[in-house]
Amino acid sequence: MNALRTLVAASALCTAAPGIAWSTDWELSADMRLVDSDGQRSLFDGGFGALRYDREHDGVQIGRLRAALTQPLGDVWAVKLDASYYGQDDAHPLGVTEAYLEYRPYPIDGWRTRVRIGAYYPPVSLEDTASGWSSPYTLSNSALNSWLGEEVRTIGIEGNLEWLGTRLGHDFDLGMTGAIFGWNEPAGTVVGTGGFSLNDFQTSLPQGYVGGRGAAAFPEQPIFHEIDGHEGFYVGADARYLDRVTLIALHYDDRANPTAVDLAGNEAWDTHFNSAGVRVNAGGGWTAIVQWLAGTTAVVYSGEAYSYPFHARFALISREWGRNTVSARYDVFGIESNADDNLGAEDGHAWTVAYIFNQSLRWRFALEWLHVTSDSAARVLVLDEPAYARENQTQLSIRYTIGSDR
């Protein structure tokens, strides 16, 4: 971790160098929702429901209030900041979801490097390609990417090397990414004790959490802490065929010591996973995405070692014509548990259908229906309720955006 601190300090010194004052790009948006839900108490309210909005939280809701800023520092450095408020009753009110310094020099002979220092998402999601790490296809993320939004953030330094073959007359671009990071060792808590959920919530830094405040069945889980002093790492690769096909793969390991606990009682969860995905952008506005992620999270609690292998995958198909986008997605997710009572185990699948109308650069209207079926041991063991649940959520969204480029 000392090496990481040195790198972050060195990068801070670099940015102190004088640079040309380039114009700031900014964006503010308000996304209001009208929600109908029969969902069980959600993770965000301390329950084990698999939706963002439960039956106690439907009607008119704040979907997301967002402020984003990109400040160039000279020609090839930039600071990027994204902050959001999700209107959750008991979540941290306004928090930073991503904040980093980016170094992106010009390519040389077809090779380009990129370095990011700060807090940002690892390159896993193929669906969250719109501004603010949101999906241009649906309102709710897949279970896979919802989990990333809840628990995973790279807080450290990432390097990326790309070979821009398509600029050299070839059909492919290739890239490799590596990162070392820290301050995210509770990652695994939510999936290990709460299960998967399908939502568009992103836990904010530095003090964001998932869960219900007070004596909740699923109490608040702080996400961004360094507990054992071991830095984690990931390595990834990507390949693109023209602008048609994108392939990505990543191996992630937080290298946490699962016996470590900090003074506040936060546990380090030993979490590692592999992910892979493919996105095909065909002619006629068609897009198809398949993503897969599987890993294990483990913790030692009261001398007992608990292990939770988990997996999530989805397939999405979308068609865009004019200002319209229609998408359908099927999700499958599951968690195993080595606990004697099977606490933590879950199986589920979900269907999502969404229509998005980008009326202009400022106005976006969206309608989404989401049905999730899941079987969770925690509902029986903690709540004394049936394990099996079928939940439905329909959302109408109106989003208004202003910014330096609209």
Add this chain to the structure above:
Amino acid sequence: MPRISAWILRLLWLCPAVSAMAGTLSVQANLANHEPFAGAVVTVSGAATHAPVAPIKAIVDQINLAFVPDVIVIPVGSTVEFPNSDSVSHQIYSFSPTKRFKLPLYHGKPYPPVLFDQAGIVTLGCNIHDRMVGYIVVTDATYFGRTDAHGAWSVTNLPRGIYHVSLWHPLLRDSVTSLDRDVSITGEEPATTTVQLAQALRPAPLQATARSRDEY
């Protein structure tokens, strides 16, 4: 009146001589499926020495996250201006050996035109918006242009001689040299050459959409 008649006679006498000295070259480009190949860049170089083609001042604009036009052909020594008409900043570069340059992050028209003083192909990119790609063909050929919607391009008044005809397009999979050929202009009748691709073109880049503006 007699003087005018004499001039007309002289002109009539000259006409066959002119047609014997100059000819027309028509190039027909066809895709692998024998459909017309529109937009292909055609360059024609003569064996004989010719006065260099005068340089031009061209403009490649940036509109809706795209270079407009996405392909231009210019003579060696020409300059190109790269205004940015978008509200977002662009950062234009080329690492092509023909002309390496970069235009740091900008809006509007803050930079002087860029001089292209060497023949070759220059690939343009934006270091912020990777989907933006454009091409500048810098040529020392005497005659050049792009095929029309019917895959046709022609040039008139070519002096007699042997001409080297080349074809290029950013989506070509055929090797460029396999499409080169020499054509003889005798001046007696128009010369026609058909360039037939053996392989299908690469898929054209997907069009930017209302949604892609919002994407990374």
